[in-house]
Amino acid sequence: MKLVDPASYAKLKETGQLPSLDGLALAIVKLLQRDDYKNEELVRLIESDPVIAGEILKFSNAAPFGNVSPIVSLAKAVTTLGTRQIGMIVAAFSLLNKNRIGRCTQFDYDKFWARSLATAIAAHSLAGYVRTNPDENFTAGLLSGIGELALASVFPERYGEIIDMSEHRSYRRIALERESFSNDHRELSATLMLEWGLPLKLVAAVYHCEAPDEAEFQDRNNGLILSLHVALTLADICVAEDDERSVMLPNLYAKAGKLGVDREEMALLAERIIATWKGWCEQLKIKTSEAISVELPD
Secondary structure, three states: OOOOOHHHHHHHHHOOOOOOOOHHHHHHHHHHOOOOOOHHHHHHHHHOOHHHHHHHHHHHOOOOOOOOOOOOOHHHHHHHHOHHHHHHHHHHHHHHHHOOOOOOOOOOHHHHHHHHHHHHHHHHHHHHHHOOOHHHHHHHHHOOOHHHHHHHHHOHHHHHHHHHHHOOOHHHHHHHHHHHHOOOHHHHHHHHHHHOOOOHHHHHHHHHOOOHHHOOOHHHHHHHHHHHHHHHHHHHHHHOOHHHHHHHHHHHHHHHHOOOOOHHHHHHHHHHHHHHHHHHHHHOOOOOOOOOOOOOOO
């Protein structure tokens, strides 16, 4: 795993354009990493930001979380959603709220966030197959493309040209990134995540998830890397054009097989993931396709 060298990263930070978790989101993420935190502490933090508090209440009243009676208390919302779910929502909303639009005209911000959320939800659902922490999988999935967003934010014109030249070919894009910036989006993702205090295993998994065969320590981190890789594949299907999905599905089922998930089980799991993803996107006002099929054509 490679990181952006300190001098280059300092220059990137000086632009003030790098994506970041805001103070409240970072405080909540760090609070939830403690073993001795109390729910009352979490509620107090959420209450300090009316916007975040409103989002938490909205999620707690939405399917599949909602109850018969509307939830109007943050304490009740925290109990309903669970503290880990709260951490996911806050992290997602914090990053999304500040990066819905940008100056890179070729970078599809809605598609980026739809894909990131799909990756996060899929990774969360796949965690049980590889015996990893579902909440860590969610976080890694959500941040799996953060380096691309960072490059689009700091170098909007040049990165737009790179997008035009590379289309869907990730290796071509990485080569162009390194040629233009001396770093690629994987290195920038890893550097950002380490600065935010995230565990090394999550950082390494995000770095390697696009090309898991290149990982240096597959014996310890292979499950997390592979689950992210499969999650990315499903996320790409979620945001693909309707006529592209049937061609992409065999690749999804082949990769899922490496996790021990057969085609029928993966199809059912994908349907549940897509339903959950659509619910999140609806709450966060992100556009998605009306209908997404994971059935292979006859």
